Amino acid sequence: MKKIYLFAPVLAAVALMVACNSGAKAASGDGAPASPEQSGSASANSVRYTNGSIPTTTTTATIADPTLDNMPAATLTIPSGWKMQGMMLTSPCTTIPAVVFRTYSPDGLMQMRSEPAGGWRWGGRMNMGKLPGCLPLNKEVSAAEFLNYYIGTIPGGVHLVAPIVLPEDQRQAIAERAVKINQLNEQHADVMGGITDSEDLAAIRIETVNGSFVIEERLRAHLSCQRNTGPNNFTGSSCQAQVDRLMAPKGQLDALMRAVDSKQLPQAKASDQWFQAKIQQQNEQASAFRAKMNALYQAENKMFAERAQQFSQTMMRNHEAYMQQQESEYQSQRANAAATMNARSTVASDYVDYALDQQTVAVGGGTAKVSSSYSQTWYNGSQWYQTNDPNSNPNGVLQGNWTLATPVHGNGQPR
Structure with missing residues (x-):
């Protein structure tokens, strides 16, 4: 007692x-x-x-x-x-x-x-x-x-x-x-x-x-x-x-x-029996309180983790959107620069052809410089045939298979 x-x-x-x-x-x-x-x-x-x-x-x-x-x-x-x-x-x-x-x-x-x-x-x-x-x-x-x-x-x-x-x-x-x-x-x-x-x-x-x-x-x-x-x-x-x-x-x-x-x-x-039971009761109450506090702590941690995940995902989406925008702007700027350079190159190449009294034609997967005095240019793989007659066709008349060449800009760009 x-x-x-x-x-x-x-x-x-x-x-x-x-x-x-x-x-x-x-x-x-x-x-x-x-x-x-x-x-x-x-x-x-x-x-x-x-x-x-x-x-x-x-x-x-x-x-x-x-x-x-x-x-x-x-x-x-x-x-x-x-x-x-x-x-x-x-x-x-x-x-x-x-x-x-x-x-x-x-x-x-x-x-x-x-x-x-x-x-x-x-x-x-x-x-x-x-x-x-x-x-x-x-x-x-x-x-x-x-x-x-x-x-x-x-x-x-x-x-x-x-x-x-x-x-x-x-x-x-x-x-x-x-x-x-x-x-x-x-x-x-x-x-x-x-x-x-x-x-x-x-x-x-x-x-x-x-x-x-x-x-x-x-x-x-x-x-x-x-x-x-x-x-x-x-x-x-x-x-x-x-x-x-x-x-x-x-x-x-x-x-x-x-x-x-x-x-x-x-x-x-x-009473000794009561004293032990009271201590056990207090321990159980303390354990229940700790469990409750731990549950609140875990719930709070989960909430913070979810918020952090949501924030991270939002930041990632924003970053990806930003990078896509940056890439789009970069590609657009490259395309514009390339177009500008191509335009400049096309004009310059045409001036060169004009100065040399020549023209550029595309045929057989490549380009060639020929005389600008004719409007029609044919090619059979080794020989050229030029004429100003749009109805003229060397196939069947001259030896070989002839292909009509397509006039292009001096730098090979389509007209």
């Missing part, structure tokens, strides 16, 4: 106190009186409590965890005849699951509570700042200093009476806890090197009013701090403060404290 420690924000503590007190009723009517937090400071018109009795016997109560099919999560030893309300709560600052409860006498005037505890962090190379669910503190404080901070969060205000000197066995237990934790830190110096644990315990007496009754309370704070001065101080130092409250009508608190402390109530203990 494990002793339960809970670390949660003060807002959760206030919310739980309000929820727990919402069912209380006035002493003059049916049921329990109103909650002391909702009643303001002590009043001179209060009356003396006479109906209550200090509990002498105890019973065991169980808290179930609805997130694990109502598995029994913790057992508490409480005064016989008292009622109890409780729940398992995981602190958003420390992520440690534990029990939060209140147990109270039939008339509701005597109560024993374990409040959601608060945690905070400071320093560290990561400089994470204030984390969600953590208290707005940025240094190590004493348990007494934390109580001064805590009473400022109680709705309606309280009357601070005086500090309470706690029994020696309680202070000794806290000191022994610090020694054991630091010994464990030394044994695991590869992980816990540079971390020093300190434990502190303090209590104060306050007064509030519940209906017509003055209620005395003992607020007791257990402060646990881990100072990190190691070379790999990434997350910084941290503290957790757990507050329990003991309430009784004025004049009854001292006797109730003796009865509760002598039996070390409430002896809250977590």
Whole structure:
């Protein structure tokens, strides 16, 4: 079995106190009186409590965890005849699951509570700042200093009476806890090197009013701090403060404290089976969260990859279109240049033929220069025959097979 420690924000503590007190009723009517937090400071018109009795016997109560099919999560030893309300709560600052409860006498005037505890962090190379669910503190404080901070969060205000000197066995237990934790830190110096644990315990007496009754309370704070001065101080130092409250009508608190402390109530203990199931549940939730984040990451990567592919394809198409345009313009320019050069060459070659009184004809796959004095030129492969008679044909008259040559420009280009 494990002793339960809970670390949660003060807002959760206030919310739980309000929820727990919402069912209380006035002493003059049916049921329990109103909650002391909702009643303001002590009043001179209060009356003396006479109906209550200090509990002498105890019973065991169980808290179930609805997130694990109502598995029994913790057992508490409480005064016989008292009622109890409780729940398992995981602190958003420390992520440690534990029990939060209140147990109270039939008339509701005597109560024993374990409040959601608060945690905070400071320093560290990561400089994470204030984390969600953590208290707005940025240094190590004493348990007494934390109580001064805590009473400022109680709705309606309280009357601070005086500090309470706690029994020696309680202070000794806290000191022994610090020694054991630091010994464990030394044994695991590869992980816990540079971390020093300190434990502190303090209590104060306050007064509030519940209906017509003055209620005395003992607020007791257990402060646990881990100072990190190691070379790999990434997350910084941290503290957790757990507050329990003991309430009784004025004049009854001292006797109730003796009865509760002598039996070390409430002896809250977590079930080993529940603890393992809770760790597994948290691991599964963490795995599911990681899987969800990984799926989102993969989807985002896929989206970016598709966009990159689309962009690449668009750029490729644009590049190909640009290159095609460039090639088309180049070929067009070449064609224009060639046409210009051909035109110039044609004119020049015609001038040469004219100057030499010759003409160029094409026949048999080639060209030849012949006299420009005739309009008809025939060729039989070795001899030429020219005439100005368009009806003249040497075939059948002269030896060989004659072909009529075609006049072309001086450079061989067709006319």
